[in-house]
Amino acid sequence: MTPADLSRTVLHAVRRAVDENALRAPVPARVRVERTRPGGSGDYACAVALQLAGPAGLPALEVARILRELLAAQPGVRRVEITGPGFLSFTLDAPAAGDRAVLDAVREQGIAYGHGDVLRDEEIRLPYAPEVRAAVTADAVRRLLAAQGARVRISCEGAGDPEWGRLGVTATADAHGTPPAPHTPLAPPAPLTPLRPVPAGATAAELLERLGSDAARWGLLRPASHDRAPLGDDLLVQGEANPFFRVRYAHARARALTRNAAALGFTSTTGAVPYGSPARPLLDLLADHPGVLLAAARHRAPDRVARQLEAVAHAFFDFHDSCPPLPSGDEKPSAAHRSRLALAEAAGTVLAGGLSLLGIRAPAHL
Template sequence: MTPADLAATVLSAARAVFVARELDEAALPATTAVERPRNPEHGDYASTLALQLGKKAGVPPRELAAALAAELGAQPGIKSVEIAGPGFLNIRLDAAAAGQLARDIVLAGAEYGHTSRLDGQRINLEFVSANPTGPVHIGGVRWAAVGDALARLLRAAGAEVGTEYYFNDAGSQIDRFAKSLYASARGEPVPEDGYGGEYIAEIAATIKAESPGADLEGYRVRGVELMFAEIKRSLSDFGVHFDTYFNEKDLHDRGELQTALDRLREQGHTFEADGATWLRTSDFGDDKDRVLRKSDGDWTYFAADCAYYLDKRERGFERVVIMLGADHHGYIGRMKAMSACFGDDPAVNLEILIGQMVNLVRDGEPVRMSKRAGTVVTLEDFVEALGVDAARYALARYSSDSTIDIDIDLWTRATRDNPVYYVQYVAARTANVARNAAEVGLTRGRPDDFHPGLLGHEKENELLKALGEYPAVVASAAELREPHRVARYLEEVAGAYHRFYDKCRVTPMGDEEISDLHRSRLWLNDATRTVIANGLGLLGVSAPERM
């Protein structure tokens, strides 16, 4: 029995009590939940439903809890129900009901943990979106790991997700990039406000070899092509792929900035002043109004932001989620106001996530310089230092709104204090147990021959309860946009499995005959690998069979 199954049973019992007592069924919630008590002595799960419903039903919570306890106690799989305090329900499952979860997980396989919590939601998720003027730096790497994990989570929770990379190939930064390449190719110093680093010389040399007579525009076009191809390759090597790579230049070429301006005019939120066209974002909480088109006729970056948002909405995405770095915190107010100017509800249609800085540390000292970029740590530097799995796990393990220091020494260590090693070791150990079992002729047997009631050991029960939490963790991590919840949960499961492994032998020893207990424990072992593999998969991290 999963926690979701038990919660449904509790709600069903409440409905029966309400019918029997002729209480108002409208007071019943559509769903409820159960929680694992901090103290295992209080039971396997706890429910506060009686406390929530007592006042609405006009019945003292403890009296309602007593009626619920009597109804629940008669349900299959429930061993006992105790009332605590003003109306808490502490529930214990019988061993068979608890153990059944192991078979359910194995049979569900890769689908275990998937829910329908976000069914029907169409979400556009934009992340990284680094300008094609240099390699992806460590801040963008964080969003690559977190954004990709979030996309996987949202899909596991039932949402339809389109991932998107906004390719800013227009504007002054591209101008400086092109001039830097052109100067490098001619053996001249790059402009004072240009870009440095070995990668500029490498790209310039490539273009010069391909087209010796290329002019500045040639270096702009080909340079952007080469730089963006490298960005896409490095992201692909990191396991990150986007459904859509959207070029800002297309917005200009297709006249979408004018379309957005016309729409905003229709909504009545633009005005003319000082020869420029403005958007009255201050009406919707922004600290000042914003220029859309300057007096010289040039469009602003904000006008492109407006056009891009409208483009996403008109592609059918009801929720636009944008991940930005810490230096973009000031964008929130203007973007939310812009959404409102289009007639949308910013609380529903637009969500902006801000990520904080990442520092790479070695021997207690910050790693500041890149081999190629010169001034920043790049994606390639990060992967070279940690490896893809450790890099992705380390970045996804912490709440994105907190600054983190990634210690290279810790994350490359093959010890239990390295979180990714700790979790992946369980993935490998469960696979090894299964191989050893097969070598001695131990198999799980048919699902109908499974004996869940044999999984009654304290450490078996602890592991089962941890495995049962996985769907709720996935759903909450998706809803709260917090992939780190999955990583921390996997570490909890890893700890529970190690304690189970130390106390409950799966394979027979010596001449010991294979028993139903061995088979039942093999189901539990394999269920653990399923959960670990599924969870690591959501983070884009492998679940090795050997280490």
């Protein structure tokens, strides 16, 4: 990781903290990092916490702690320490080590990559309005919270629609998440905040007849809950202008790469060669994925997952076109092809896992 890479990583963490309401401060245009002076700690130091403390209305040490949580697991960063009045000091990994760790984690955890137990001591009740968009949103939020270890119960505030079942929803459902640690008392149930997104303006039967379950769920979940859900026939268009198609096509293309590589007699290998700049946006998105899932669960915002999947699909196609994972013509498979295939497969796995949390299928063929 170069100083420029580290500066971008810190700036990205600041943006995430602001987006997640952990910090209330303007995001600076750039963040400066410097080589640690003799006698200092780590490889680089950054004073951004001191810069943000005043606008955020928080002590610099508290700002530094918020940012350290977001930065500690970033690829290429071995350790983050807080020194002095609030400086962040970074010790970096060898350049390829962080990337390899991300890809190994995706390969090991599969579609559960990004799941965790941060919310394991929480018991959450989610009432929702008797309307199809609220029902689908509650189901997706239940899945997201359970994936972070919470115990969740959703319940409709009125009479449910039997057609919701064809959208993967039941009027009342439980998700148990991760059992709490022994002798750890559960947190009191959070105050009830009913889910009432802007209504869909259509019934489940109407949406199912016109769009089918998968496209209907995407159309209902992709916009933020306070925005109207566009539910036109463009959700069914098989073209680049349709984000829903693009996400599922990226997954299907990643699966096809694995099949085609097997036919050529080779498989993927993580970290065989450095990935280089064309892969950086995709690697960064895969590294950010666990944080996106946790934020989506905490904020009851499945739209964040949908936007993340769109970004992964876009970065996947950019990488695929710049660095083809398969050899062409008489070219023999090389270490670079094996590494590129590993990255493409990881992208496909993340897309499949994210779609699953939204209750949407990820076909291997489109």
